[in-house]
Amino acid sequence: MGNVVFSILWLIILIFVGFWIAGIAAGFYILIIPFTVCIEALTGLTDFLLLVVQFPRYCAQAMMEGKGFN
Incomplete structure (x- = not known):
């Protein structure tokens, strides 16, 4: 286990x-994703929004590992 202060x-x-x-971000992702079928340029935006939706997973993983901010 890493640093407890970083976990907190x-x-x-x-x-x-x-x-x-x-x-x-999930709300915007849900609203925009159907339009990517017609407007292919929105695919980059929806990919970015999906990464933002997954941010809590990154936080939880960093918390469990006690990872620093680097």
Whole structure:
């Protein structure tokens, strides 16, 4: 296990930032994804939004490993 202080910081980021940002991005992702069939240029945007939706997973993984901010 890594540094406990970093684990606590990642937990705080997960709760106060990660869930909120991912929730907002998920809403936009759901609204935009059907239009990618007609407008192929939106594919890059939806790929980025999917990465943002997965941000809480990154926070949780970093929290469990006690990873620093590098």
